Amino acid sequence: MTKKESVTLVGTPCHIIATAKMEHYPEILGDSPVDFKLGLFCMENFSHSYLKEFLKNENIEMDDINQFRVEKGHLWAYLNDGDVFKVPLSKAKVCMRKNCQVCMDYTSELADLSVGSVGSAPGWSTVIARTEKGLKTLLKAESEGYIEIKPIKQSSISLLEKLANKKKKENKEEIKKRESVARPVLYRRYINDAEFREEVISCQFNDLKADVVDVGSCVLCGACYYVCPENIISIEDRKPQLKGTCPPECNLCYVACPRTYLSQQVLHRDLDQKPLGDYLKIVSARAENSDGQDGGVATAILSYILDEKITDEVIVVDKMDENPWKPEAILTSSAEDVKKAAGTKYSAAPVFKVLKKNYEDSKKEVS
Numbered sequence: 115m116t117k118k119e120s121v122t123l124v125g126t127p128c129h130i131i132a133t134a135k136m137e138h139y140p141e142i143l144g145d146s147p148v149d150f151k152l153g154l155f156c157m158e159n160f161s162h163s164y165l166k167e168f169l170k171n172e173n174i175e176m177d178d179i180n181q182f183r184v185e186k187g188h189l190w191a192y193l194n195d196g197d198v199f200k201v202p203l204s205k206a207k208v209c210m211r212k213n214c215q216v217c218m219d220y221t222s223e224l225a226d227l228s229v230g231s232v233g234s235a236p237g238w239s240t241v242i243a244r245t246e247k248g249l250k251t252l253l254k255a256e257s258e259g260y261i262e263i264k265p266i267k268q269s270s271i272s273l274l275e276k277l278a279n280k281k282k283k284e285n286k287e288e289i290k291k292r293e294s295v296a297r298p299v300l301y302r303r304y305i306n307d308a309e310f311r312e313e314v315i316s317c318q319f320n321d322l323k324a325d326v327v328d329v330g331s332c333v334l335c336g337a338c339y340y341v342c343p344e345n346i347i348s349i350e351d352r353k354p355q356l357k358g359t360c361p362p363e364c365n366l367c368y369v370a371c372p373r374t375y376l377s378q379q380v381l382h383r384d385l386d387q388k389p390l391g392d393y394l395k396i397v398s399a400r401a402e403n404s405d406g407q408d409g410g411v412a413t414a415i416l417s418y419i420l421d422e423k424i425t426d427e428v429i430v431v432d433k434m435d436e437n438p439w440k441p442e443a444i445l446t447s448s449a450e451d452v453k454k455a456a457g458t459k460y461s462a463a464p465v466f467k468v469l470k471k472n473y474e475d476s477k478k479e480v481s
Contacts, residue, residue, distance in 0.1 A: 119426035121445070121469070122150040122419050124412065126159065127219035128333040129465050131301075131372035131381070134224040136337070138380050142369050143341050147469060149425050150247065152412060153222020154458070155230025155240075157184065157281060158207075158214040162440050162461040165209045174199055176438035182460050185231065189460075211462060212330035213373065215288045216299050220278040223391025224381065227252060229412045232277060233270035234398040239411035240266060240274065243395045252395070255418040261411055263397040271396060275389035282386065297329045301373045302386075310377040317368035318360040319347065327353050331373040336443075336464030338367035349464050413456045417449045430455040431463045443468045 123133055130153045136146040166176050174191065183190040189206040191199040222228040226248030233240040241263070243249035256263050289299045305313065317325075319338070326332050332353060339349045346358030347367060354367075368374050385391050401414030416428050427447045432455035434440040441463035444451060 119147060120149040121147045122152060122416065122425045122428040123148045123465065124152045124154065124416065124428065124430050125222075125335075125465055126154050126156040126333075127217060127222045127224075128213070128372045129153075129335050130222045130225045131219070131376065132333075132335050132337040132370060132466070134380055135370055135372065135376070136341070138377075139369055143366055150251070150419065151222075151225040151227075152415065153225025153228040154412070155221050155228065155232060156214075156217075157220060157277070158203075158210045159462050160206070160209040160460050161211050165206075165461065166439075168206065168209050169199075172199065172201075179439060181457060182439070183458075184460060211334075213333045216285055216292070216301075216331055216373075218282045218285050218302065218386065219391075220281045221274070221390050223385055223388075227415065228393075229415075233266060233274040233396075238398045238400045240270070241397050241399045241411060242390065242393045243397075244391065244393045246394070249394050251415065251419065251424060252397070252399075254422070255415050256399075258418060258422075260414045260418040261399045261401045263399045266396050266398045270398075271390075278389035282389070292329070298325055299329075299331065300325055301331075301376050303375055304383055305375050305377055307377045307379045310375050313375055314365050314368050316363075317365050317374070319354075319356045319367050320360075322354075322368050322371055322374065323356075326371055326373045333372060334462040334464055335372060336466035336470075337370040337372065339464065340466035340470045341366040341370045349467065410456065413452055416452045420447060420449055420452070428452060429465055429468060431459055431465065433459055445469065445471075 123129065130151050133146065133148045133151055136143050140146065169176065178193050179191045180194050181192040187203055188200045189203055193199065221230065221242060226245045228242040228244065229239050231239055241252060243252050255261050289302065292299055322338060336349050338354050339347045343364065343366065344358060344361060346356060348355045348357050399411045401410040419425055420428060427445050429443055429445050430452055431441045432444050434442045439459065441459040441461050443463050443465040444455065445468040446452065
């Protein structure tokens with residue numbers, strides 16, 4: 115696809131991995147418009163429909179909820195009337211999407227900046243700067259008054275590492291369990307770029323369906339929908355579907371998917387031994403003038419990115435007005451839209467769908 119405006123993508127580890135693949139294979143997938151990756155900490159995501167049913171059994175409706183939180187081993191729902199409902203994650207796991215059980219990335223290791231609440235005091239966020247671009251943005255956002263930062267305690271880093279290691283260990287065991295019954299889990303295979311290209315050269319949507327969708331590894335990110343040059347992939351609430359015939363030798367959906375093979379040039383295998391991945395700096399941060407979650411840091415950094423035109427637009431996940439807490443990705447250049455979308459949704463959203471719509475709209479404008 116032709117690169118138009120530059121974009122910051124806010125997403126979970128699987129979204130960030132898909133973006134990293136698009137950046138790494140421009141000769142196959144075209145230039146990616148994503149110039150900045152703001153990753154979120156993520157232990158698991160929930161099915162919106164399963165979560166809705168789960169809460170209904172507890173006599174809680176989605177439109178009664180003001181905020182969700184996942185912390186201290188519980189799922190918390192803060193209700194509009196001031197009440198708080200909490201349930202152990204072990205019980206709430208019936209709502210968890212199966213693809214989360216094979217993900218070994220807790221802190222979005224391939225992002226420019228990673229943000230989450232774990233490791234910082236209430237009202238603060240933990241921010242991990244992983245690239246020079248990310249570190250420069252973090253420090254400039256502080257110097258311009260968008261955020262306040264302070265050093266983070268080693269004990270807090272140790273806690274973060276403990277949780278990251280827990281996810282890696284438990285999900286590696288799940289990967290082994292699935293593969294023991296011949297259900298392939300491809301994305302952590304040891305493979306280099308040459309082997310990757312050879313492996314995927316003839317893989318089309320039917321292979322993606324067999325290797326990822328049908329075995330419960332699809333993250334519902336929309337990358338396959340975005341890169342499809344024929345516009346024959348549909349992705350709605352649950353699974354990507356093919357609405358036509360793939361042209362000969364087209365393998366773009368398979369290449370872009372974050373749950374197919376990842377070469378070591380995209381995801382270094384030594385990261386499996388590093389709880390938090392590679393990074394340059396870890397701090398605690400907050401934004402006093404922001405209403406966002408955990409100190410409003412992600413919202414404040416996005417506002418800085420837009421104000422300073424580091425990228426032209428950002429992708430954030432808002433929730434649908436007509437379907438409470440149903441996540442919906444939006445592409446915007448408005449800081450007000452970013453503030454409105456503040457807060458974690460804890461359900462999967464096909465974030466790349468809005469990039470496709472933007473691309474199609476730009477083509478219409480040109481013609």
